[in-house]
Amino acid sequence: MAKMNAEEAKKKLTPEQYNICFLKGTEPPFSGKYTDVFDSGMYHCVVCNTPLFYSDAKFHSDSGWPSFDRPVDEKNIKYEDDNDMGMHRVEIICNICGSHLGHVFDDGPTATRKRYCINSLALEFKPKEK
Ligand SMILES: [Zn+2]
Structure with a gap:
């Protein structure tokens, strides 16, 4: 899919999305619906x-x-690279449509040491078929 233009996106998405x-916004912490979801499935680009x-x-x-x-x-x-807000961060973007997802940090607790910090509003969760 080609990069969606702003008019198409505005029709499809909520203003928050x-x-x-x-616009590379960030949802308030603990506001997102997926923050504490641990069901089996896949998170897709919204x-x-x-x-x-x-x-x-x-x-x-x-x-x-x-x-x-x-x-x-x-x-x-x-x-x-994202140097906004007076600090260096690495922004994550959907490589297919160009949608802003969040940022990735090198302080993850698992073996990869990565922490992909993603806005719930940029994701759509699809539970695994049972
Ligand atoms: Zn996408």
Whole structure:
């Protein structure tokens, strides 16, 4: 899927989702519906439906946002330097549609040492079929 233009995205997304995905906003910590969800399934890009994170990669963090230690496929994620707010961070973008997802940090508690800190509003969770 090509990069969605802003008009299409505005029709499809809620204003809150649009703010995150296209204006690189951040949802307030502990506000997201997936922060404390640990069901089995797959987290997809809310804009283009690309699978981004397995529930297996999700871990509990006290950050207030859903946290993962690795993506489903590195090809689905794009990394960009972000120097906003007077600090250096690495922004994560959906590599298929260009939607802003969150940031990745090197302080994860698992073997990958990564903490993909993602906005719930940028994700759509699909439970595993039982
Ligand atoms: Zn996407």
